[in-house]
Amino acid sequence: MRHKPLRLLMVTLAVSALGAAADLNGLSPIGSVTGYSRSSDGVTLKCADQSEVRLQVLAPDLIRVRASFAKPLPERDHSWAIEKTTWPTPEWSVKEDSSRLLLSTSELEVAIGRSPLLIEFRDVQTHRAINTDARPMSYNPSTGALGAAKKFPLEEHYYGLGEKAARLDKRRAEFSMWNSDTPAYREGTDPIYQDVPFYLGWQDFGAYGIFFDNSYRTHFDFGSNHQGYVAFTAEGGEMNYYFFWGPSIKKILGRYTDLTGHMPMLPKWALGNQQSRWSYFPDTQAEEIVAKFRAEDLPLDVLHLDIHFMNDYRVFTWSPRYFPDPSAFTQTLAKQGVKVVVIVDPGIKFQPPAPNVTDPTTNPELAPQDRSYYIFNQGVKNDYFLKRTNGKLWIGQVWPGNAVYTDYTIDAASRWWGDSLRAYTDHGVAGIWNDMNEPSDFIDQTGKTQMDVVSYDGDTRSPYAKNRNVFALGMARATYEGLLRLRPNDRPYVISRAAYAGIQRYSTMWTGDNTATWESLSLAIPMYETLGLSGEPFIGSDIGGFIGRTNPELMTRWYEVGFLTPFCRNHAQIDSYDKEPWRFGTYYEGIIRKYLKLRYRLLPFLYNTLEEAHRTGVPIFRPLMLNYQSDYNTLSIDDEFMVGADLLAAPILQPGQTSRLVYLPAGAWFDFWTGKSIQGGAMIQAAAPLETIPLYVRAGAVIPLGPEMNYVDEKKGPLTFSIYPDLQGRAELSLYEDDGISQAYNNGVIRRTSIQYQSSTSGAEIDLSAPTGTYQPAARLLVFDVHAPPSVREVLLDSKALPTTGWSQTGNSLHVEIPDDSQPHRIRIQ
Numbered sequence: 001m002r003h004k005p006l007r008l009l010m011v012t013l014a015v016s017a018l019g020a021a022a023d024l025n026g027l028s029p030i031g032s033v034t035g036y037s038r039s040s041d042g043v044t045l046k047c048a049d050q051s052e053v054r055l056q057v058l059a060p061d062l063i064r065v066r067a068s069f070a071k072p073l074p075e076r077d078h079s080w081a082i083e084k085t086t087w088p089t090p091e092w093s094v095k096e097d098s099s100r101l102l103l104s105t106s107e108l109e110v111a112i113g114r115s116p117l118l119i120e121f122r123d124v125q126t127h128r129a130i131n132t133d134a135r136p137m138s139y140n141p142s143t144g145a146l147g148a149a150k151k152f153p154l155e156e157h158y159y160g161l162g163e164k165a166a167r168l169d170k171r172r173a174e175f176s177m178w179n180s181d182t183p184a185y186r187e188g189t190d191p192i193y194q195d196v197p198f199y200l201g202w203q204d205f206g207a208y209g210i211f212f213d214n215s216y217r218t219h220f221d222f223g224s225n226h227q228g229y230v231a232f233t234a235e236g237g238e239m240n241y242y243f244f245w246g247p248s249i250k251k252i253l254g255r256y257t258d259l260t261g262h263m264p265m266l267p268k269w270a271l272g273n274q275q276s277r278w279s280y281f282p283d284t285q286a287e288e289i290v291a292k293f294r295a296e297d298l299p300l301d302v303l304h305l306d307i308h309f310m311n312d313y314r315v316f317t318w319s320p321r322y323f324p325d326p327s328a329f330t331q332t333l334a335k336q337g338v339k340v341v342v343i344v345d346p347g348i349k350f351q352p353p354a355p356n357v358t359d360p361t362t363n364p365e366l367a368p369q370d371r372s373y374y375i376f377n378q379g380v381k382n383d384y385f386l387k388r389t390n391g392k393l394w395i396g397q398v399w400p401g402n403a404v405y406t407d408y409t410i411d412a413a414s415r416w417w418g419d420s421l422r423a424y425t426d427h428g429v430a431g432i433w434n435d436m437n438e439p440s441d442f443i444d445q446t447g448k449t450q451m452d453v454v455s456y457d458g459d460t461r462s463p464y465a466k467n468r469n470v471f472a473l474g475m476a477r478a479t480y481e482g483l484l485r486l487r488p489n490d491r492p493y494v495i496s497r498a499a500y501a502g503i504q505r506y507s508t509m510w511t512g513d514n515t516a517t518w519e520s521l522s523l524a525i526p527m528y529e530t531l532g533l534s535g536e537p538f539i540g541s542d543i544g545g546f547i548g549r550t551n552p553e554l555m556t557r558w559y560e561v562g563f564l565t566p567f568c569r570n571h572a573q574i575d576s577y578d579k580e581p582w583r584f585g586t587y588y589e590g591i592i593r594k595y596l597k598l599r600y601r602l603l604p605f606l607y608n609t610l611e612e613a614h615r616t617g618v619p620i621f622r623p624l625m626l627n628y629q630s631d632y633n634t635l636s637i638d639d640e641f642m643v644g645a646d647l648l649a650a651p652i653l654q655p656g657q658t659s660r661l662v663y664l665p666a667g668a669w670f671d672f673w674t675g676k677s678i679q680g681g682a683m684i685q686a687a688a689p690l691e692t693i694p695l696y697v698r699a700g701a702v703i704p705l706g707p708e709m710n711y712v713d714e715k716k717g718p719l720t721f722s723i724y725p726d727l728q729g730r731a732e733l734s735l736y737e738d739d740g741i742s743q744a745y746n747n748g749v750i751r752r753t754s755i756q757y758q759s760s761t762s763g764a765e766i767d768l769s770a771p772t773g774t775y776q777p778a779a780r781l782l783v784f785d786v787h788a789p790p791s792v793r794e795v796l797l798d799s800k801a802l803p804t805t806g807w808s809q810t811g812n813s814l815h816v817e818i819p820d821d822s823q824p825h826r827i828r829i830q
Contacts, residue, residue, distance in 0.1 A: 022174060022221035022231035024147050027138030030069060032115035036101065041089045043103060044073070047117065053137075055119075058087040060107040061246075062255055065119065067239035069139035069146065079213050079240075080470045080477075081502035083261035108245050121208065121243055130208050130245060131201065134229035137239055147233030148212075148241070156203050157635050158222045158230070159625075162196025162499065162534045163511060165189045168526040168623055168638035170199070174224040178217045179469050179498045181440040183513035184547050187523050193438060193512045194499035195469055196534040197232070198256060202625070202635065206247025209256060213240050215469045215500060236465055249533070249629055250618050256535050257617030261505035263537050265614050267491045268740030269339055269712040270431075270508070270538070271606050272301025273596050274569035275580065279308035282322040283329045289580065290338050294710065296582050296589065299596045301711045303333060304433060304569070305342045313400035314349050316375050316423040330428030337711030339430035341493070344421075346439050346475055347403030348385075350395055351376050375420060379406065384413035389452045389461075396441035405439055408474025409455045409467065417475070418482015425486045431493030432479050434507065437472040438498045472498035473506075480506035489742050495567070501535065508538040510567055516545030516576070521558050522653040526638035528565065532619025532626075538610070539621065540567025549577040552584035553655060553690065556591050560693040561651045563595040564602075564643050566610070566620050591691045597708050604704035604719060604735070609644035611736040620644065628665040637663055646701035647672075650686060650694040660694065662686045668699035670724045675787050675812060700726035702733035702755050713740060717780025719820065721755055723766070724787050729759030738775050751775040757786070763830035764790050766816075770824040782820045789814040789829060796828035 031049030042056040042064075052073045056064040066073060095102045103110040104124055111120040118133040134149040158170040165185050166173060177195035185192050197218050198211040212218060216236040223230060232241075242259065244252045257263075275293070280286040286303060293300040311317035318326045330340045351373040379385050385404040386394045395402050408414045421432060438445075453464035476496050483492035496507040503509065511527055514520045524541045531539045543562040544550040550558075559581075562568050572579040581592040599606075609620045618626070622642045624634040640650045640663065648669070650662040664680035671678060672695035678684065686694035697703060705720040725731045737751040738744065754769035766784055792809050795802040795816055807816040816827055 022147065022219035022233040024135070024138055024149055024231055024233065026143075027140050027145060027147055027233075029136040029138050030067065030117050033101075033112070033117050036096075038094060041087075042092075043094055043101065045101075045112070045117070053117065055103060055110060055112070057090060057092045057103070057105060058242075058259075059255065060090045060105040061244060061251070062259070063103075063105075063108060063110060063121070063243045065239070065241050065243065067137055067146075069137075069239070070141055080215070080473050081213055081260050081500060083502065083505060084259055108243075121245065123206070123245070123247075126205075128205060130203075130206070131210070131243065139239075144236040145233065146237075146239050147231055148239065149229040149231045150210075152223045152228060152230050153203065156201050156230075158199055158201055159623075160196070160199035160209075160530060160534045161220060162198070162501075162531060162536070163192055163194045163509070163527060164530055165192055165523060165527065166530075167636070168529050168625075169636045170220075170222050172223055174219065174221040176217065176219050177469065179438040179472060179500070181436070181438045181445040184515050185512070186515070186519060193497050194472065194503070194509070196499070196501045196503075196536070198501055198534055200249060200252065200533060201230075202249075202629070204630075204632075206245070207249045207252060207629065208246060209242075209244035209252040211242040211244070211256065211259070211501065213242065213501065214238060215467065216465055217469075236463075249626055250616070253533070253535065253617040253619075255617075257504070260502040260535060262617060263504040263614050265491060265611065265738070265745055266508065266538060267430075267493055268603070268607055269301045270493050271566070271599075271603060271610065272568075272712045273299050273599065274302035274304065274341070274567070275300060276304035276542075276569055276571040277306065277579075278572065278574040279306035281305075281308040281319070283324075283326075286329070287332055290333055290336055292580070292582065294336060296593070297710075298581055298589075298593055299600050299708075299710050300338055302339045302341055302431070302569075304571070305340060307343055307345070307399055309342060312349070313345075313398075314351075314373055314375065315344055315347075316420045318423075318427070326427035326429075334428065337714060340428065341431035341433050341495070342424055342429050343433045343435050344424075344479070345398060345436040346405050346434075346471075347396065347398035347400065347436060347441075348376055348379060348405070349373055349400035350393075350402035350404050352380075353377055376404070378416065379404065379413075382412065382416065384410060384416060386453050386455060389454055394453045396439070397443050398436055398440060405471075406475075406478075407455050408471065408478050409462075414474065414478040414481070417478040418480075418485060421479065421482045422486055425483070431495070432483065433495045434472070434475055434479060435497050437475050437496060438468070439471050470500045472496055473500045473503055476503055476506040491741060491743065499536070504536050504538075508567055509536050510539065510569070511541040513546045513573075514541050516548035516550035516554065518554060518653060518655055520545050521554065521561065522639065524561065525641055525651070525653075526623075528621045529623040529626075529638060529641060532621050533623070535617060537613035537617075537619040537621075538566045540565040540569060542569065542571035544570055544572065544579045546571055547573050547576065550579060552588040555579065555581075555584060556588050556690060557652050557693075559592045559595050561649070563599040564621070564641075564647070564649055566606075568599065594691070595693075600709045600712075601705045601707070602703075603709075603712065604706050604737075605644070605647075607740070608704060608733075608736050612644065624648070624663070624665060631665050633663060634665060646698045646703060648696045648698070650688075650696075652688050652693070658689050659685060659687050662694050662696075664696060668727050669696040670699060670787060671695075672697055677788060697722075697724045699724050700731050702731050702757065704733065704735055716778040717820075718783050718817070719780055720783040720785060722785045722787070723755075723757050725757060725759055729757075729764065731757040737777060744775075748773065749775050751777065759790050759829075761790075763828060765829070766827040768825045768827070771822055776822070777820070780820050782818050784814075784816040784818075784827065786814040786816075786829070788812055792829055794830060796830070798825055799828070802827075 031047035045053040101112040120132040139146040353372040454461040455467040494507040666681035703722040750773040
């Protein structure tokens, strides 16, 4: 939600010029090692220039490097990004000689040169160098700037850094990290809304990760204009980075989310179709939109309300004109299976109370606008707002005009913000959409004039330069924890535009104010993939493009990506042509309907992949190189993607294109539409008329499917297992289920079921395990659809012939049905 497109583009270009290279010029190297001390979990190096460096062993594959230049390490050690601060110390050892120290774990060895102080991480088994300092860590005592440089191997490739308007492989590129309001961004705009200073380095023998946990403005250079090194620098703060060793990227992502937090399970309805516009108002228009979705047979789970639902843009209020009875409104939508999500901006209208207001902190939320605004009054009374160094409030400008901002580093302020969400939850609002939280200021969208703003941040005031990048993280934390207090049995649903590392603990993400262009659609795929490789599993963008007028072909192709994206939402700017699916005629609407209905059939598969992301940190939406790390061909492919381990999509990203080349990694694949088996490890030519996205299933997969629905959990069955055997006749699945809405999963109220398929020359068997866990789904039918089965004479269920009413064979597919009685079963095909 932004300004007009022309102004937006000007702002975007201005911000693009802010990025500075990770320049080590002007930085002095840290002094040589003069001694060291050992503790239970690491070593502390003493340096000739009074610097200190601590190497802390957190896990066999995770080492923290923390340095303080020209002074001892400070006692305070706090980061908003870190969730796990206490680790069971693994076995480790340290040896020394005259030139170096050698710290070893069961997976890593770290060689520390004494003079100069250079650090090299090696594989403990092969002693092969994984990552090596190109020069000593450096600093500038006058400015506080600091940096590190790593060697730049010929065949090393780089991934990550959160939300970047760039291609997947970051080799030969440079980036800045400074949360910025950048509407109408395009490829190369940098920085944009959120930043995660965590990257992955790929080499043919394995991958490593580096998380530079420094919330100041930081810069990363992956060999953009030199051959000598990869560099990461900061304009202040500490040299504080974590080194992760794989060699598997999936293992690194698991360890990274152990450190910064795992995504909680989201409500299942978050995977449903979502619809938005700046803005749907009044309430009757919003109701008409929902009714139209139902009349057009288009699935819908969520309707978003943008800024016009508020009373004159005051957060934690409702417009008495447009939404006079918000409870009745949400109840009307709930009867049709639709949830309401409302936008919440951090800017609070600056509105001191009029003299005749007796108790300005308790006025009802709909108090006349010329008298008082209770949220502003409460914040001032309790000293919850950000201030400048002179003690005056920081006053910016956003939608309500002059506005103030909450200091989320104050625990009481964070709790107050979360508790204030009662203004929405009491009226049946299901989720919160945090926008404008870089934070945006129409006067200064890049934060240049905000450098004298300070945050409480513990016991002392800390500078805005340190806290801007974590502002949105604090807002997300306050929102998530507030929703959890207000509705302790429900799963919070939060969406955020800006972020820092650790955001996945509290919020989902969308990629901000994109444009209705083919370039924006093409850019979305590497952006999603990069976010997933940065610890953020639940992501998406505005389908159709937020800014500008889309066309029916572009909208249709966008839905062919969006139906497989975790966050599936159509959204439009206030002055954009309407973008609801029916706006482009029945032909295009029919194709969009096809894909939305398919998304709902895929919900068991998507939810299963969501749980995997929650548990392991491995994302839902994946680049091919994540699943096929050893395949060099996949390293730069970012016009294809995978959902989980089993679905591969190759969308059309250019106008007028009706076929394309598709790379299928080694192994067998099935064309999702035709069922045809295809051998991978090659580039193929795929037909892609407008109604078709090339879509493939990995052989060996079992894809769980549900029924077509208008909204999540409208129907409870049947549950279908679509079986795609590999060349050895095998396929398997472990299916996760829970109630999809409550916190009961944290107490083990879940269900896991294993399905294994094996064929041979004499037939085939399907083994269905006894479910584990205490969750019990509603009565339903289980359906097994076997692709390319052996020839079938009969089907046995637990050694007894199954009546022909329970199975059938059509073409090259076998269909078997049994009731779900929560018991183990063996189906024999012969």
